[in-house]
Amino acid sequence: MKGKLITRDTDYAVRALCFMAINEEEIMPVDKLVEELKIPRPFLRKIMQMLNKKGILHSYKGKGGGFALSVSPDRIFLTDLIEVFQGPLKLNECIFKKNICPNINTCPLKKRIDKIEDYIKTQLQSISLHSLLEKNSKI
Amino acid sequence: MKGKLITRDTDYAVRALCFMAINEEEIMPVDKLVEELKIPRPFLRKIMQMLNKKGILHSYKGKGGGFALSVSPDRIFLTDLIEVFQGPLKLNECIFKKNICPNINTCPLKKRIDKIEDYIKTQLQSISLHSLLEKNSKI
DNA sequence: ACTAAATGATACTAATATGGTATCTTTTTA
DNA sequence: TAAAAAGATACCATATTAGTATCATTTAGT
Numbered sequence: 001m002k003g004k005l006i007t008r009d010t011d012y013a014v015r016a017l018c019f020m021a022i023n024e025e026e027i028m029p030v031d032k033l034v035e036e037l038k039i040p041r042p043f044l045r046k047i048m049q050m051l052n053k054k055g056i057l058h059s060y061k062g063k064g065g066g067f068a069l070s071v072s073p074d075r076i077f078l079t080d081l082i083e084v085f086q087g088p089l090k091l092n093e094c095i096f097k098k099n100i101c102p103n104i105n106t107c108p109l110k111k112r113i114d115k116i117e118d119y120i121k122t123q124l125q126s127i128s129l130h131s132l133l134e135k136n137s138k139i
Numbered sequence: 140m141k142g143k144l145i146t147r148d149t150d151y152a153v154r155a156l157c158f159m160a161i162n163e164e165e166i167m168p169v170d171k172l173v174e175e176l177k178i179p180r181p182f183l184r185k186i187m188q189m190l191n192k193k194g195i196l197h198s199y200k201g202k203g204g205g206f207a208l209s210v211s212p213d214r215i216f217l218t219d220l221i222e223v224f225q226g227p228l229k230l231n232e233c234i235f236k237k238n239i240c241p242n243i244n245t246c247p248l249k250k251r252i253d254k255i256e257d258y259i260k261t262q263l264q265s266i267s268l269h270s271l272l273e274k275n276s277k278i
Numbered sequence: 279a280c281t282a283a284a285t286g287a288t289a290c291t292a293a294t295a296t297g298g299t300a301t302c303t304t305t306t307t308a
Numbered sequence: 309t310a311a312a313a314a315g316a317t318a319c320c321a322t323a324t325t326a327g328t329a330t331c332a333t334t335t336a337g338t
Contacts, residue, residue, distance in 0.1 A: 003143055003324095005230040005252065008297060014248075029313065043298055049315065062306020063312040091144040109153075109271050113144065116262050123255050132248050147326060168284065182327050188286065201335025202283040 005120070006078075009085040012039050013047050014078070017056070017129055021073040029066035047085075054084050074130035079121065089124070091117050144259070145217075148224040151178050152186050153217075156195070156268055160212040168205035186224075193223050213269035218260065228263070230256050 006014075016033050030048055034041045048067050051057040058070040069076075082089055091113070145153075155172050169187055173180045187206050190196040197209040208215075221228055230252070 003146075003225070003230070005255070007295095031313085040298065042300070045314080046298085052314085059314060060306085061304075061314045063310095064307060065305085065313045067314085109266065112262065112266055116144070116259055119258060120255055123251065127248065127251055146324095170284085179327060181329070184285080185327085191285090198285060199335085200285045200333075202281095203336060204284045204334080206285090 006082065007086055009043070009047050009050075010081050012037075012044060013051060013081050013085065014129070014132070015039070016044065016048065017051075017069065017073070017076065017081075018132060020067070020069055021129055021133060024069065027060055027064070027066040027068050032066075050084060056080070056084070072130075073133065074128050076129045078124040078127040082124065089117070089121055091120070145221065146225055148182075148186050148189075149220050151176075151183060152190060152220050152224065153268070153271070154178070155183065155187065156190075156208065156212070156215065156220075157271060159206070159208055160268055160272060163208065166199055166203070166205040166207050171205075189223060195219070195223070211269075212272065213267050215268045217263045217266040221263065228256070228260055230259070 015037050016039070019033060019036060020028050030041065030045050033039065033048075034044055037044075048057060048059075052059045052067065056069070056071055056076060057067045059065070059067050079089065154176050155178070158172060158175060159167050169180065169184050172178065172187075173183055176183075187196060187198075191198045191206065195208070195210055195215060196206045198204070198206050218228065
């Protein structure tokens, strides 16, 4: 199965943000992150721009500029990042679609898949950037 | 998010097998399923051949032939079908891969994603074809 | 034996998502 | 005013998903 819960851009975002959380004193230019984390530069730039647009980062243009967290690491959750890059977490569409399923509201499969999805959401919502750093002093 | 837990072929397989489970007296030719379920014929044929190869269906060639369940509906689980069409359920690779994560074995994120994956597997393993039919007399 | 109705096998195609590149513009500071 | 940064945007490569097309083989019934 290739369908991932976390795609590459979300992955890179987590790494970059973790690194920034550890070194929070600095305004971080993309080039430094690229050097430290070995992430392809143009791709990471796109990711950082996205995080800026979504309000998770603040950007400083011009020489000496870069990015800084605009939200505390204990208020950034995996669900937030997944939503930024992958859209709303939605793992299922009712398997018995209209015309075929006579009673979509009582479809037992849909209910059970929804329950799984709710669990996943709850879990991902409980994983903050901060909690990822607690036991790992370095990335 | 486009990453699905259940892809189209698995979806169609569930529908076809449910229909067959309800009409279990018959040897079911693909054309009848196509007519009933409005699934694209060549695609469904491929799906049925796959289920046959994996031992979930038995096939009867020649005129009057078709497919029949070779496993009881209460012994066919969603995980089985997902595995047939999507391979082993695996929703994550450690987000901090080698070279970057210094301590892959204690990575708290990996542990938590693994826990989510285990839960999903357990749930999907508990959903049998039979259990999908219980509350729906027709598909 | 012949034909129609079925599956087996397999190769091809189209659409979409993912994982990037490349390039040009704008802003800021030294 | 030049260098170093981000902003914007268009493009490209690859993989996966979803589906088609075709020909060969098997079998039942006449």
